[in-house]
Amino acid sequence: MSNTDVEFNQIHDTFRPKILRYLTRLVGAQEAEDLTQSVFVKVSDGLQNFREEASLSTWIYRIATNTALDWLRSGPARHAATVRSPGRRMSADDVDEDKPNASVDQEAPSVDTEAIRVEMNECIKRYINDLPHNYRTVIVLSEIEGLKNSEIADVLSVSLDTVKIRLHRARRELKKNLKGGCDFYRDERNELACDHKGDIHLTMA
Numbered sequence: 001m002s003n004t005d006v007e008f009n010q011i012h013d014t015f016r017p018k019i020l021r022y023l024t025r026l027v028g029a030q031e032a033e034d035l036t037q038s039v040f041v042k043v044s045d046g047l048q049n050f051r052e053e054a055s056l057s058t059w060i061y062r063i064a065t066n067t068a069l070d071w072l073r074s075g076p077a078r079h080a081a082t083v084r085s086p087g088r089r090m091s092a093d094d095v096d097e098d099k100p101n102a103s104v105d106q107e108a109p110s111v112d113t114e115a116i117r118v119e120m121n122e123c124i125k126r127y128i129n130d131l132p133h134n135y136r137t138v139i140v141l142s143e144i145e146g147l148k149n150s151e152i153a154d155v156l157s158v159s160l161d162t163v164k165i166r167l168h169r170a171r172r173e174l175k176k177n178l179k180g181g182c183d184f185y186r187d188e189r190n191e192l193a194c195d196h197k198g199d200i201h202l203t204m205a
Helices: 001-027 027-049 057-070 078-081 113-131 133-144 149-156 160-181
Strands: 182-186 192-195
Touching: 001 027, 001 057, 001 133, 027 057, 057 078, 057 133, 057 192, 113 133, 133 149, 149 160, 160 182, 160 192
Parallel strands: none
Antiparallel strands: 182 192
16 A cells, blocks of 8 residues: 555545535535545545645645535535534524634533524524525534634635625624524523524423
8 A cells, every 4th residue: 555545544534524524514414425425536636736735624625615516506406405414503692793703512401402402503504504605605614614714715715805704794694594584582591592483482391
């Protein structure tokens, strides 16, 4: 086995779970597996020519992003891909146009609190999926993958100012859509929860 093969195997083992998770959030679980395989074929093919002009992580995320966007643009039916994988918990408080990247919740929630958060996360993810591709991508890279703005700029091959503008607009659009489609409230434990407008609110026992 050559040194390149060894290096690729190490890269594959390190990055495959991250890229699979990332692609699942962009295109849905049904297609993410095949696209992840395509990404690492491209990584293998391009590894010898990788010149470290960007970090390895940024380069791989760039390949994954371009692969996902190419797939999303390939047909109208694919725009409706549904993201179903578990991810970092997001609340409505995370959706702030001028807020830096949010951190992961530190305290373990109760069963009831976790159920409410899961329901709210699914609500928010529905609206993330409805964002235009360029907005959805920056939101996922920033708020879920935790990349810095400068890293996102490298991944997307755009300027830092462009990333800041897209994030601002994406957060503003997401916040507007959430307010239009969800009723947010505090439960008896003062935890933030939401109801999709038009749904019947069920009180948890």
